[in-house]
Amino acid sequence: MASKTLFSIIPCVKRKEEKEEKEERKRSFLKNGSMLLKDLIASCDGKSHPIRCYSASELIRATNNFDPSCVIDGSPFADLYRGILDDRTVIIKKHYVDKAIRDIIISMQMSTHKNSLKLLGCCLEFDGPALVFENAGKGLLNNHGSLVVDNELLPWKTRLRIARQLASALTYLHTAFPRPIVHRNLSPTCILLDDDYVPKLFDFSDSITIPPDQLYVQENFAKWTVGYGDPYYQKHYISSEKTDVYSFGVLSLVFLMRRRATYWNEARNVLQCLTENPKLNVSDGQIQIETIADPKILKEVGGDEQAQQQLQDFLALALLCIQEKTEARPDMIDVAKELVRIDKSILP
Structure with missing residues (x-):
């Protein structure tokens, strides 16, 4: 008799749990809706x-x-x-x-x-x-700078095209709406590639809209991806379109150098940022592209002077984007235009 009572209770408990689950979904729907x-x-x-x-x-x-x-x-x-x-x-x-x-x-x-x-x-x-x-068939653009997708190292032309198309998406984010929107957390983890290696920007969880009659947003704290964060934003908690420009500059260096945005020093006791690389801080003249570019790229371009100039121009643009003073950085729309020019500097 007791066993029959027990078995009769089980369906009731299950129905109660299902009812509670439906009620919880309803509450979530109303709250989120x-x-x-x-x-x-x-x-x-x-x-x-x-x-x-x-x-x-x-x-x-x-x-x-x-x-x-x-x-x-x-x-x-x-x-x-x-x-x-x-x-x-x-x-x-x-x-x-x-x-x-x-x-x-x-x-x-x-x-x-x-x-x-x-x-x-x-x-x-x-x-x-x-x-x-x-769907984006190729998945996430990896976060460690190897630029290997499907066991294939992305060639320079593909990297340049990805940079150009991402600059277009960020320009749209900054200019296409009634007020500029700042992504605030640009890094490879918010970039997917489709089957044709076309980049798809996503993850706007941390995005912020600049209010009317303001040029920036003053925040109470800063959140960024290590290696990609704008130093001015980290120090002053101020977000603007130039916050994204800095992160894009770091991403461009990752594309060009095939290096992580952060890496350990030789003693493996200090985490360094790619932007602090001594090879990028040459004050007495132009940086020699062969000292910093990915060897794979250098092998691709060989002795082609036009291609080498293209790399040099891309580097110059990336370095302009990561200037410490925000006013020294270009607007994203100018970055996008320059990348179109760089891409077209060598005819297919």
């Missing part, structure tokens, strides 16, 4: 950016219940999964901190640019909302 609506009204300037709202069960099925085998990249703040949704491969970003709404808003606004990862929709039923993006 109200936050999203508020930010949409504030940021979209009356324009419509339709995206689909997915259910939690759809994303759970797409990722096999967020199985670790589906993870592309992870951090304490969010995990990136690859899954199958509506018979297509997608990338799903599941947030764990309260930054998802900002990420959704900016991702939606940036989806019209070909070098920004297109947002397909979101799910508001988790405690931390999840974003659903188009």
Whole structure:
């Protein structure tokens, strides 16, 4: 008799748990939905950016219940999964901190640019909302400076094209909306490559909009990726478009030198930044490109004087971007224009 009573209780407990789970998803949806609506009204300037709202069960099925085998990249703040949704491969970003709404808003606004990862929709039923993006077959641009994708070292022309296209996306972020938006945390971990090695900028969790009648945002603290952070931002907690320009300059040096943005000294007791490399701090004349460029690139260009000048011009632009004084750095739109010129300096 007791065993029959026990078995009759189990379905009741299960139904209660399912009911509580549904109620929790409903509460999360209402909380996140109200936050999203508020930010949409504030940021979209009356324009419509339709995206689909997915259910939690759809994303759970797409990722096999967020199985670790589906993870592309992870951090304490969010995990990136690859899954199958509506018979297509997608990338799903599941947030764990309260930054998802900002990420959704900016991702939606940036989806019209070909070098920004297109947002397909979101799910508001988790405690931390999840974003659903188009797939990018080659995955993340690695963070260690090797520039190896699918066991293949990216050639110079591809690296230059990636830099040019990223500069275009950042220019769009800075200029295409009613107020400039600063990414604030540009690094290889927020760049995906599609099957044709076309870069897709994403992760706008830390992005900030410069308010009307202001040229910058004064913050209470600074957050950055080590090696890519603007020293002025780190010291004064001031964000502006020039914050992104500095990070882009570091990224350009990584492309040119095939070095990490940070590395240990020979004694392995001090972590150094690439921007502190003595070879980049030559005060008595022009830096010789053969002393700092990736040997793979030097082998590619050989004795071609035009190609060597192209490398020299790219280096000069990168060094201009990482000037300590923000006013000495170019605007992103000028960086983009110069990269177009550099790219076209050698006819195919």
